[in-house]
Amino acid sequence: MARVWVLALCVSTVIADTTTTIPDYFQTSFGPYAGGYETGRVPFLAQTNPALSAQPTYVPNGPLVTDIPVPDKPEGASIFSHMGNLSPYRPNADGFGVDEYALPYGSNITQIHMVHRHGSRYPTSKPGVVDRINGFIENGTVFTGNLSFLNSWTYQLGENELTVRGRQELFDSGILHYYNYGQLYNPGSNLIARTTTMVRMLQSAESFLYGFFGSKWTQNVTLEAIIDSTGFNNSMGGDQMCTNAGNGRGQTSGSATDQWKSIYLQDATLRFQNQSSGRSANWTVDDLNDVQSLCAYETSAFGYSPFCLLFTWDEWLGFEYTLDIQFYGNNGFASPVGRAIGLGFVEELIARLIQHLPDPPDDSIAFNTTLDDNNSTFPLNQTIYFDFSHDTEIFSMMTALGLSKFGKYLSPTELATNRSLVVSNITPFGGYFLFEVIKAPYPVLDQRPRNSSDSPYDTSGNSTSYVHMIMNQRTIPLGESIPDCGARDDGWCELQTFINFQQQNVDKANYNASCFGDYSTPGYGNITDGAIPNS
Template sequence: MRLLSFSLLFVALLAGSVSARFSDFEAFKNKFNLQENLGTLSIYHEPYFTGLSTAFPESCEIRQVHVLQRHGSRNPASDDGLSSAIKLVEMQERLLNGSLPINYTIPNNPFRFIKSWVPVIDIRNTDQLSSMGRVELFEMGREVFIRYRELFDADVYDINTAAQKRVVESAEWYSYGMFGDEMANKTKFTYLAEDESPGSNSLSNYNSCPVYYENNIDLKEVNEASHTWGNSFLPSIINRLFPYFSNYNLTVEDVETFFYLCAYELTLKDESDFCSLFNPSDIMNFEYTYDVKNSLYGGPSSKWVNVLGGPYIHNLANSLHSVYNESDHQKVFLAFTHDAQIIPVESALGFFPDITPEHPLPVTHNPYTYSMKTSSFVPFAGNLITELFQCQDQKYYVRHLVNQQVFPLTDCGYGPSNSSDGMCELSAYLNSPVRYNSTHNGTDIFNAACKAKPANVTLHY
């Protein structure tokens, strides 16, 4: 097991150095917050569902908690097309060396900040967590331990994680937040390679599904939709910005890169003058780019969504059902992965009923009012938490939290209050037509459709 070599003092100092962001978050309440509308590059924040109470119901006791957690804020990745580290570093160099010629003689040129600008994206940090990402996961682990403290009665806890470095490191910081200096003794890590070798699992579901991965299923639709949508909303921004350059025709790729520089500079230093190039409508259209892509690539607009999300839900169902087995005492279930793996799970759970393969998100306009906003469901450090309660009527009830906000389940009845409280009785939850195939046969469906290799690890989520 690879362990982190740091002290609680370092964590405290690091947390103190970035605490301003959390204060800023509170200051933006009830206002448009650019940082919360950048798709999967958004900072962590709670979504705005129905305002249901997140407190434990008075008549119930918590019996299990299941955490599906995205990694924390990161530097640009190596394989993200125009948002890849190499593309962004190239743009930084073009802006500094004048090959993207800014006309500084124009009064109030919005690019005038480039004269004193110091780039922060470093190719050496490609794919790595940012300092904020480490703090986010440490704090998440601390908060989960405090909220579910009564469930933490085991000697060792299984930590299931996709094997990519930033996910593993996120899991380690999270574990350190839960257990502090005892982390090494309290955790047992299971690393799932991001290829087909682990067999059916939902922490690397695309790569572990050979049929989907090797045949590039959904990729054509994703690329076509991205191209069409980009050509719908980017030209007006190009027309607004190109006069500030000398003898240069600004391109769609240039403007997209400015968006990514805005997002990643916010991630790495909490501010970015590139963001001032855009108005709220621009930002929401940029956000919609991520929603369209994730919806089509294994999300609710894909015919493969229930296949890809099925293994996690099947494992979750088995773990929830184990509460009836008095000899099975596991109460805390922890899994770490990427945003692209969480969306298929939430889709297969029925979170986005307005989006289907037959009725995908449109690519000619932004409808604004639709369920699957990646900014809200899978920002950096986003999570899906499943709670299992036993109530005074001796029945078990399930509740989902998305980024610490109760998700309003509507397909399987109510909790013991007989009102809309986000809870469903366990049997009704598992047998709802919305998720029946996944809860009962998710792994078998995945294996058959994907021609997946036999699983070489035993997972409980």
């Protein structure tokens, strides 16, 4: 433990000596695998916010301007709750189909396992519509009406880094989870937390840990940064080693999203065309889908974006559904690599729960064996595990966990209104899932008593441990996806039942065939279990 403590102290400082013997994965200053990044313009919302005069009553920004007068918007609703993976963090207001229950008296949370997405960021690359708009203007197009601002608009977003809002989301989350789980941390110990080498991932982990532990967090945590680049095995970036995730073979959503965009953006395309003089401005549905993403990105970066006013409420719901189809087909149960990308985390979760270094079959090793074969870099005795990852990776982890609740087919021609798979509720910016391990003195009744004075326990039984899965502060009912967990009121699952299911679940990823097999991209909807079927 003393050796790890020394590493923790070194992490917080800039390493000036290039001959240091500290392993790369403990050096969290930006390194060779940080990816390209660029900071955008500095916001000046007090001067540039036109929303102050756009509403009949004054609504303070907090800090973003999200009260946008969108046509047909229901009272109290916000388009920023329907931007898929570009939504600012928020819990799912409606939950996931199960009630929330307090911990029964006498039961104790003994451990948590968290995977946290990074916070709000700049785009990973410049949206294609930016060059399209510049091309329109160069060819003489003049914009009118709601599009008039485009005549003088310039693209000023950065790339890959967190915005200020993103730092706030992770800092606030750290504070939230300190209140929820602070006593699980043993001040005499030093945790290993894991992130990846991408800039936004380092920034997110550090902001969260600052929120949880305070400014001296490096005295409590050693932050392990795992290489996030093509060809490197990394359970927090499982697509990097999975060839068919990187080459597009495992992505089935393309035709479906194209079909849906042509439906929900049909009217918007005509509006844009009518406000763009000159034959050179030939707006496409792909252009308009990009324009909608600029609303989200500019709002996060600058506090407000005029792009947000250009679409109706139904068109924002359509934007959200496009992203649902995309995640379902590229990282979910409709993707042949959906399970494989998230498999490494499942293998590691099993190892942590049974307190044994990962030992999966040779043909399904989806994690970094250098780190996971060592108790110093993959400890098994922590009460708190903090991992930081990406939205698509988290979605694939859910697929690899066998959460079939989110595996129902999404039609590309009609918005499924009662669907469980809503990316805005699952992986918004700053979103996360975690597992609580709970030890109860007796079995907890499947049907909790309505009368608070009645015991929630079957006192004829013995001490029982459970898993409680939480996503963005709301319970995931495990029994809906894992039948052996039962139809419990609280959504919990007995710990050993959950472990048994996940151990049997590993083979379903068909890892080698899914990631490295030579197959044609399946049609959308032809894959239903997140993997290439066993031949």
